[in-house]
Amino acid sequence: MPADLNMKILVVDDMSTMRRIVKNILKQLGFANMEEAENGQEALQKLRADTFGFVVSDWNMPVMPGIEMLRAIRADEKLKHIPVLMVTAEAQKENLIEAIQAGVNNYVVKPFTAETMQEKINKIFK
């Protein structure tokens, strides 16, 4: 099933530049409905207050890192079905294993290209 281009996507990153980059790539891929959060805690508040179809999140963030947010999403009955793509500079094998165990749907290592992002999104929604 291809991704619904109208679904609401939450872009989570503490760096404003990265949020803008990810939003631009998603826009290029045809998505139009995007919101932003600066950390995992803010993201969880937004996810609980609205209906989102997809989360793209950074790993390293103050207040609540991406991995903790991912665990909270998977532990929440209402949110656990939402696909999560982790975008991170953490290329270590241990982090990847930790993310997989926490229930990540896919993983993009920075710096990445628009093609890589598209490929990962296609895999998540195939």
Add this chain to the structure above:
Amino acid sequence: MIPRATVHTSAQPKDASDDIDPENPDTALYEKLGELTRFIDKTIKTISQFSAPMSATTEQLPDATTHLRDLRKLTEEGTHKVMQLVETIEDNRKRLYAQLDALERNLTGDNAAAVKAIRNGMAKDDKPLIDIITALSFQDLVAQRVNKLVTIVEEVEHKLLELVVVFGPYTKGAGKDEASKASEMLKQLEASKNTSINQDVADEILKQFGFN
């Protein structure tokens, strides 16, 4: 296989057991303790002599963190500026695509083919434009490394301030009040270990310990 060479030099440390007088082991122990005490005393004197340049270094460290934070801010602002310009170009192109579509619908034959060719020519820039945007993710990696550097500089600053408090000239021959002040300063430094120390706190410590 290369045979292992045994090197003997005069600088090679002697085995501690060489100095121990089997008749009187306490003498050897006292000699060793005396040696250690002299070493510590010499180190304290040396550090005290270096206290002025050390103070200067400590004073400059908050400047270093400010420069690093400025670097992060400037690269962030520059990145946003480039993205804003690319987004403006993309918006203009979107309008041009719509106009070309409208034009193409009203044309036939060679004219329609010419408009289509223009459209295809424009489309060649779609990928380079998004590549410019994604290439800007370098700023995030720069910011992460700058954050690490700021943490390191702040740790070094804490350590230097601790040295200033412990070995500073103010504590030399200090009375009860001064010793308690030094102890209080060390507590403050310990408490601020996981937070960045501001210039005022650093200045206050340096001032109280005789640096201007």
